[in-house]
Amino acid sequence: MWNISKEAKEKFLTYNLLPIPESDDEWESVLREANEEGEDLVSHLKEELEEVKEELIQVLPSRFIPYVENGTLNQPSLPKTVREDYLQWVQEANKKFEDLLDAAFERKKQALPFLSTTIQDVFEESLHDSRIERMVRDGDTLHLYVNTDGGFSSKSLIHLIFEGIIFEESDLPLHVGQWFIYDELQKTDDGFAFRVLFECPENQWTIAMKDLDAQYFFRPKEYTRLRDEDKLEHTSISEYIGMLNPEYRYWFITPHVECAIESLSENIVLENHRSIEIRSNELVVTSGSERFVYDLNEYNPIQFIYTDIYEDPYAQLNEPVPYEELEAAALSDDLEFQVRAWNTMYANPKELADTINLVLLKMEITEENEMMLYVYAKHFYTQEILTEVVLEKYRTLMD
Numbered sequence: 001m002w003n004i005s006k007e008a009k010e011k012f013l014t015y016n017l018l019p020i021p022e023s024d025d026e027w028e029s030v031l032r033e034a035n036e037e038g039e040d041l042v043s044h045l046k047e048e049l050e051e052v053k054e055e056l057i058q059v060l061p062s063r064f065i066p067y068v069e070n071g072t073l074n075q076p077s078l079p080k081t082v083r084e085d086y087l088q089w090v091q092e093a094n095k096k097f098e099d100l101l102d103a104a105f106e107r108k109k110q111a112l113p114f115l116s117t118t119i120q121d122v123f124e125e126s127l128h129d130s131r132i133e134r135m136v137r138d139g140d141t142l143h144l145y146v147n148t149d150g151g152f153s154s155k156s157l158i159h160l161i162f163e164g165i166i167f168e169e170s171d172l173p174l175h176v177g178q179w180f181i182y183d184e185l186q187k188t189d190d191g192f193a194f195r196v197l198f199e200c201p202e203n204q205w206t207i208a209m210k211d212l213d214a215q216y217f218f219r220p221k222e223y224t225r226l227r228d229e230d231k232l233e234h235t236s237i238s239e240y241i242g243m244l245n246p247e248y249r250y251w252f253i254t255p256h257v258e259c260a261i262e263s264l265s266e267n268i269v270l271e272n273h274r275s276i277e278i279r280s281n282e283l284v285v286t287s288g289s290e291r292f293v294y295d296l297n298e299y300n301p302i303q304f305i306y307t308d309i310y311e312d313p314y315a316q317l318n319e320p321v322p323y324e325e326l327e328a329a330a331l332s333d334d335l336e337f338q339v340r341a342w343n344t345m346y347a348n349p350k351e352l353a354d355t356i357n358l359v360l361l362k363m364e365i366t367e368e369n370e371m372m373l374y375v376y377a378k379h380f381y382t383q384e385i386l387t388e389v390v391l392e393k394y395r396t397l398m399d
Contacts, residue, residue: 164210217306
């Protein structure tokens with residue numbers, strides 16, 4: 001029996017089709033903002049309700065139906081008791097889905113000790129928002145390559161190996177580009193079973209197999225730094241190779257080929273007599289009798305280089321700032337120095353309470369930094385170190 005399913009996910013989404021302000025204060029704030037912007041909030045809310053009405057009625061308890069029919073369920077005129085009842089219903093419905101996710105997580109934890117340490121490493125982090133990059137079927141084995149860019153894993157490319165497939169079922173055929181939303185792994189009498197809910201398009205895929213293994217790779221830290229600084233497209237392959245650590249092992253992995261790199265110099269030399277040729281507007285990879293061509297307007301050869309060594313590209317930001325320099329660093333224009341200072345304060349709130357309050361008082365809240373200040377102020381608030389004057393300054397931001 002599975003905990004996660006497409007039906008459970010769809011119910012969860014339906015329960016949340018019509019969010020409404022949760023308190024009188026929130027309604028006052030929403031109404032005030034609409035008035036300031038000249039928005040006809042009542043008409044806008046009626047349109048929102050009408051858009052979801054048909055789906056919502058399918059799951060709503062009967063006691064809420066009259067308020068859907070008269071169009072007041074998401075209006076400020078809704079009686080407070082009904083609003084609180086509706087919010088409680090949504091909360092309880094969400095809790096049921098969260099319980100299913102927790103149960104799926106427990107199933108995964110129970111199955112992992114029977115699998116390799118590599119698979120255990122993979123599932124220590126979430127696959128949510130990862131996407132299928134490549135699929136290779138070889139007899140009763142499926143190789144699934146998962147790109148985690150934009151996801152929640154420190155691993156950049158995960159190669160899942162489903163060995164001895166017993167059965168496989170799916171609403172739609174798997175294809176490159178589908179996104180992981182939720183997954184569940186189970187130990188079975190015959191081996192293991194794995195289920196994934198995908199998006200783009202929506203799909204429920206279940207596979208049972210005798211064994212599951214994996215490989216995983218990381219982007220070199222230089223890739224992450226260049227990407228974050230918007231310098232990737234302006235860096236040549238030869239410049240990039242010069243930045244890499246020659247002591248590490250590297251792989252060249254494209255949507256069609258996975259191959260260890262034999263040597264890195266001005267050119268990339270692949271193992272097993274495979275070859276790479278970079279022309280003016282295309283990259284050509286030759287593997288045996290096969291030849292794969294990649295348009296350089298769509299692909300950057302740099303993105304195909306991986307290693308098996310993880311390096312934090314921003315490890316230096318975790319280096320603590322000497323306490324006597326914290327105030328100047330946190331308020332400086334040197335971004336790296338500034339980040340190190342805030343990280344130091346975040347990690348030592350009790351010890352640095354006086355400095356933290358002083359810095360927060362001196363900080364000017366702007367549109368650019370308000371999200372950062374919200375995160376830090378909220379953290380320091382939970383640590384109960386903020387003075388009354390600082391609390392007063394940041395109260396609106398934290399609310």
